[in-house]
Amino acid sequence: xxxxxxxxxxxxxxxxxxxxxxxxxxxxGVTGPKAGCHQGGCGACTVLVDGEPRxxxxxxxxxxxxxxxxxxxxxxxxxxxxxxxxAFVHYYAAQCGFCTSGMLLAAQAYLxxxxxxxxxxxxEALAGHxxxxxxxAKIIDAVAAAxxxxxxxxxxxxxxxxxxxxxxxxx
Amino acid sequence: MKVVGARIPRYDGVAHVTGRTTYVDxxxxxxxxxxxxxxxxxxxxxxTKLDTSAAESMPGVHAVITWEDVPLLEYGHLSALGxxxxxxLLAKDEVRYLGQPIAxxxxxxxxxxxxxxxxxxxxxxxxxxxxxxxxxxDPDAPKIHQxxxxxxxxxxxxxxxxxxxxxxxxxxxxxxxxxxxxxxxAAIEHAPIETQVCQVVPxxxxxxxxxxxxxxxxxxxxxxxxxxxxxxxxxxxxxxxTGGGFGGKVDTATETVTCLLVLKANRPVKWRWTRxxxxxxxxxxxxxxxxxxxxxxxxxxxxxxxxxTLHDAGAYARFSPYGLTKHSFHHTGAYSIPHLHFDxxxxxxxxxxxTAMRGFGVTSVSFAVxxxxxxxxxxxxxxxxxxxxxxxNRIGDTSPNGVxxxxxxxxxxxxxxxxxxxxxxxxxxRTMTNEPRSGELLPEHLVAQxxxxxxx
Amino acid sequence: xxxxxxxxxxxxxxxxxGSEDEAIxxxxxxxxVVVVGGGTIVVPDLTYRRIRPSKTLMLxxxxxxxxxxxxxxxxxxxxxxxxxxxxxxAPLGPCAANVADLEIRSQGTVGGNxxxxxxxxxxxxxxxxxxLALGATVRFAADxxxxxxxxxxxxxxHSGRLVLGVSxxxxxxxxxxxxxxxxxxxxxxxxxSGAKGNDGTLRLAVTGAGSWGARLPxxxxxxxxxxxxxxxxxxxxxxxxxxxxxxxxxxxVLPALVRRVLTEMGASS
Numbered sequence: 001x002x003x004x005x006x007x008x009x010x011x012x013x014x015x016x017x018x019x020x021x022x023x024x025x026x027x028x029g030v031t032g033p034k035a036g037c038h039q040g041g042c043g044a045c046t047v048l049v050d051g052e053p054r055x056x057x058x059x060x061x062x063x064x065x066x067x068x069x070x071x072x073x074x075x076x077x078x079x080x081x082x083x084x085x086x087a088f089v090h091y092y093a094a095q096c097g098f099c100t101s102g103m104l105l106a107a108q109a110y111l112x113x114x115x116x117x118x119x120x121x122x123x124e125a126l127a128g129h130x131x132x133x134x135x136x137a138k139i140i141d142a143v144a145a146a147x148x149x150x151x152x153x154x155x156x157x158x159x160x161x162x163x164x165x166x167x168x169x170x171x
Numbered sequence: 172m173k174v175v176g177a178r179i180p181r182y183d184g185v186a187h188v189t190g191r192t193t194y195v196d197x198x199x200x201x202x203x204x205x206x207x208x209x210x211x212x213x214x215x216x217x218x219t220k221l222d223t224s225a226a227e228s229m230p231g232v233h234a235v236i237t238w239e240d241v242p243l244l245e246y247g248h249l250s251a252l253g254x255x256x257x258x259x260l261l262a263k264d265e266v267r268y269l270g271q272p273i274a275x276x277x278x279x280x281x282x283x284x285x286x287x288x289x290x291x292x293x294x295x296x297x298x299x300x301x302x303x304x305x306x307x308x309d310p311d312a313p314k315i316h317q318x319x320x321x322x323x324x325x326x327x328x329x330x331x332x333x334x335x336x337x338x339x340x341x342x343x344x345x346x347x348x349x350x351x352x353x354x355x356x357a358a359i360e361h362a363p364i365e366t367q368v369c370q371v372v373p374x375x376x377x378x379x380x381x382x383x384x385x386x387x388x389x390x391x392x393x394x395x396x397x398x399x400x401x402x403x404x405x406x407x408x409x410x411x412x413t414g415g416g417f418g419g420k421v422d423t424a425t426e427t428v429t430c431l432l433v434l435k436a437n438r439p440v441k442w443r444w445t446r447x448x449x450x451x452x453x454x455x456x457x458x459x460x461x462x463x464x465x466x467x468x469x470x471x472x473x474x475x476x477x478x479x480t481l482h483d484a485g486a487y488a489r490f491s492p493y494g495l496t497k498h499s500f501h502h503t504g505a506y507s508i509p510h511l512h513f514d515x516x517x518x519x520x521x522x523x524x525x526t527a528m529r530g531f532g533v534t535s536v537s538f539a540v541x542x543x544x545x546x547x548x549x550x551x552x553x554x555x556x557x558x559x560x561x562x563x564n565r566i567g568d569t570s571p572n573g574v575x576x577x578x579x580x581x582x583x584x585x586x587x588x589x590x591x592x593x594x595x596x597x598x599x600x601r602t603m604t605n606e607p608r609s610g611e612l613l614p615e616h617l618v619a620q621x622x623x624x625x626x627x
Numbered sequence: 628x629x630x631x632x633x634x635x636x637x638x639x640x641x642x643x644x645g646s647e648d649e650a651i652x653x654x655x656x657x658x659x660v661v662v663v664g665g666g667t668i669v670v671p672d673l674t675y676r677r678i679r680p681s682k683t684l685m686l687x688x689x690x691x692x693x694x695x696x697x698x699x700x701x702x703x704x705x706x707x708x709x710x711x712x713x714x715x716x717a718p719l720g721p722c723a724a725n726v727a728d729l730e731i732r733s734q735g736t737v738g739g740n741x742x743x744x745x746x747x748x749x750x751x752x753x754x755x756x757x758x759l760a761l762g763a764t765v766r767f768a769a770d771x772x773x774x775x776x777x778x779x780x781x782x783x784x785h786s787g788r789l790v791l792g793v794s795x796x797x798x799x800x801x802x803x804x805x806x807x808x809x810x811x812x813x814x815x816x817x818x819x820s821g822a823k824g825n826d827g828t829l830r831l832a833v834t835g836a837g838s839w840g841a842r843l844p845x846x847x848x849x850x851x852x853x854x855x856x857x858x859x860x861x862x863x864x865x866x867x868x869x870x871x872x873x874x875x876x877x878x879x880v881l882p883a884l885v886r887r888v889l890t891e892m893g894a895s896s
Contacts, residue, residue: 016641017663017683019670031197032190034414036364037446039671040731041812044364053730057674058666062643063687072190085188089181097187098364098414104188106730127811128728132363132415156178285676447675 001065005030006074016062021045023061024071032072032101036130043129046102047071053109055128072101075108081154083146084108090152091142095133103129107143117144183412194414195368195382196443203370204233204277206432206442207284209291210452211266211273214300214521215315218264222292223274231279232287234436238263241431242400248422248489250397255324257317258487258524260398260427266295267315267486268523270452277432277440300521304460304481307518315486315519322484322492322517330516332499334571337510337619339466342475345616346466350547354463354539358483359456360449361528365414367453368443369425371433379433380407383426386416394423395430406430418527422454422489457491457525458483459535463543466510471551471558474616475510478502480535484517485524491517494532500572501533504540505581506559507568509620556589560600567607567624568617575622579605640682647791650689651768657787660684664706664739667731668751684789691738691791699825702794705738709754712737717891718803718820722757725803725818728811738790741765744783744838748870749814755782755840757803759832760820761795782839798822802891804884806835806872816871817880819843819860821888829892831856831885836864836877846885853889857882 001012005028012023019038024030024047036044038057045057048070076082081089084107094100103126110125122143123136131139145152186192223235238244238261247256262273274291278284299313306312307320314320323330343349370382385391388410396403413420425442432440444453460481466474480498484491495515502513530537548555564579582605589596607624608617642660644650654660661680663669665687672678691706694715703712710732712723726732726740740754758778765781767774767788778793805818817835824830829850831843846860866877 015639016643016685017639017670017673019674025196029199031193031199034194034364035196035443036366038674039446040667040734041446042364043728043730046730052733054734055667055730058670058731058734060663060666060670060685060687062641062685063666072188076189078185078189078191081185081188088188089184092181092184094181094184094187096363096365096413096415097183097192098194100187101190125729128730130364130810130812132361132417156180282676445675 001061003061003064003066004068006070012061014061016060018061019057020047020059020061020064020069021056023064024056024069030071030073034098034101036098041130042099043102043106043126044099046105046129048105048109051109051112053106070105072104075104082108083149084111084143086152086154087142087146087150088139089154091138091145093134093138093142099129099131099133103131103139107146110143111147115143115147117147119144122147192412194365194412195370195384196365196441198370198382200370200372200439203439203441204279204432204436205281205284206275206277206429206440207281207288208272208428208442208448209274209276209288209293210448211262211269211271211295213266213295213297214269214302215313216266216295216297218262218266218273218293219296220292220294221273225290225292226274226276226287229278229283229287229290231283232276233279233438234277234432235274235287235291236428236431236435237261237274240435241398241427243398246394246397248394249493251393252493253324254488254492258489268521270448270523271486272428272452275428275432275442277436277438302520302522304458304483304518304520307481307520315521318519320519322488322519325492332495332513332515334499334502334511334513336571336573337475339475339477339510339512342466342510342616343477345468346474347469348467348550350463350465350467350543350550352463352539352543352546354459354461354535354542356459356535356538358458358522358525359528360453361415361417361419361455362449363413363415363417363419366444366446366449367420367424368441369429370439370441371426371429372439373433373437374407378405378407379430380409381426381430383408383410384413384416384420385410385423385426386413386418386420390421391423391426395427398427399430399434417529418456418531419453422524422526424453452523454485454489454524454526456528456531457485457494457535459539461535461539463539465508465543465547467547467551469551471548471553471561472614472616473506473508473547473562475512476503476508477512478514480513480515481518482515482532483520483522483525485520485522487519487524488517489524490527490531491525494527497532498536500570500574501536502540503571504537504544505564505579505584506540506544506562507564507617507620508562509616511571513571556585556594556596557600560585560596560603561612563603563605565605565608565612567621569620569622573622575624581605639680641685642682643685643687644689646690650684650686650691651771651773651789651791653684654768654789656770657789662686662742662789664736665708665734667735668739668743686738692736699796700794701797702792703737704792705736705790707737708733709735709737709740712754716798717801718757718760718822718888719754719801721803722754722805722818722820725805725808725815726753731811737793741778741782741790741793742785746814749816750835750838750869751814752782752840753815753818753834756818756820756832756834758793758795759840759842760801760822760830761798762822762824762828762830763793763795765790766792766794779842796824799825800892802888804887804891806880806884813871817866817877817884819881819884819888821892823892831860831888833860833864833881833884835871836866836881843885850889853886853893856889857885860885
């Protein structure tokens, strides 16, 4: 099966039934999308499939064939953050960060279809995404700010380096 | 103040929004085996048979562990605080809660590990389950714990936390009425978006590197070392990145078992819990049963309080004695009540063992006391904020265990609440402060409880 | 390289037909075949090893999606995502909008929803009530033969039958009233749909009061008086306790939902 992931063409083995989430994380080493429940209930696994937000834990890999998949790693890098990522940093919209990947992509798709800074519309777009840390208010503020096109001075809230855990070796 | 109120960077903020934060399941080590657990399907039973041979001989299975593989089977989470051990790492001879781990398999894939778990030959003889803390005290209640149905090892071998202050009988005689209430908050599942997970790697120098989502690195290190009877420096614990914990990731729920699998299989192992396991078998905030009887006067003074607390510890003690202790120190909430009669029990039931969660031991009391205050106000026909302001802790008032408050913020908080909700207060309440009680705010019944009035 | 956490048995054969004819042929008599629509129900069942099929039929590329209108008749393909229904008139539109969230609606399909009975925690065929109220007909294949049947007869009897599509006539009026969900990942505990045909036929249907959506004939008979109809509806259901709501609560709420639907339809006609 052939997919494009964050712009890179990938060929994947295995059953067409394997959830896309597991193909991304286990076979391709793309660990941005998270497994929060493996049953579609939390939104941590959401990726963009041809620009549309989809639960990757529910999507058989065979249904992603030929599609362009974008994960959180594909919307911006530390030295070049997308507006929605900047807004999340500025508004402290991530605490533990585990729901953040899915939230960002759902928000990104919302903005791409012209979403406004109306809080109810934002809530509707992000309704499937569970966060246990922030209480959602900062997330909604961040999406609203990005919808308005606010710009931020990130020098006070972003740092150049970030923590990673040393691994035993690359897959 | 340089930091409070200022914008400062989150050191992990950029990593979180770019998907670069490495959580335990993102750590990928070549050769990793995957773990699945055999868990008790019933609340309470004897294990009459446990034969793992079929699982062990399945292709792709590298290790199966049971209680026999654990060097020190029982190690108390709070052994260092003198709370003795009562919980086996893996069940031996009996199971005491639905979901209790009995055996764990490490295999080439999670699917293979699950198939191997299904192949373990295990049999149970069910026993009556105790699921209601109130029933624990019945003479014919099933006995479900080697210590009896409630924790008996507080100091001086007390079987409860007990507070006696002042003269409760006098308070009840002097009262205009007694207000009663029973408060029973249910268990709460932490439900972090990241489930329990652990990755352990055997290093060439004989050490084990443990990637853990624990909230309490050094604590977990000690627990692992104790169960495995190894020196602390045998382990390198890599942590600090947790996808939500809220108190639910302090039980060292996966690290020890994963290490044992690594030692037996001589391969890296990862154990990650499904969301179903997280809901079914991970520890929760405890359910509580609290009975309050409060002696009050017509004009809203609280003279005394009788309280009985039953804390549902689930099948094993873990941190419950500590939680109940905190609860007992705070059992009057934000209010100064001079005459007290408190008994609190850590009760065992055949449920998942309970653990810490934000405000461990104290949120239960806040819920009970605040709801009870509203009940008192309703019954007396008094304003719910005014009655609180009157009885609120002030400098020099003492806690249930006799500690003087040096700068309690109850008065200011209540006034801010009234302001925020547009609740008008009379002038004499609007001007209240937390200064030591005097005049009308120091009626006779509060005099004896006043301690040191040195404020901040 | 073996995918370490692969949920799928290597032994499971996957069939991916490229057309309706291929799908019908691959399905055959359906014995031992698990049909995968959007995957929202089947994929978690596979992941959690609740089902371990020897054969799966994946319909994502079989061209079974789409909404067609021919005069008054509306035909909806089995693989149409629920999201595609949200702008349709009541009851179907608001019923669809009340399902899950945008992402799950975009992945879940009409066909899957019509074949969905009980989840462990609650009934899950949220669209069934709206389609029943519309007097819908199901087009399906069994053993290579294509046939049609009223949805009422089809619900719960889908074994051995492959849903291809569902059709109904545009109603003259329609309404939907459902309990709010605590969170989008919950099914709807109770909902009532109503529709009035151009010939004056009035249908009312409920979901959440049993494993499958069902008509409310006693309420329909009393439809002239919304209050009486609400009470009468209780004769048509035996709700159960489940994770979402108690039977008691459902019996309290059902009359109110029936009243709301009838009042709304009465106001619009």
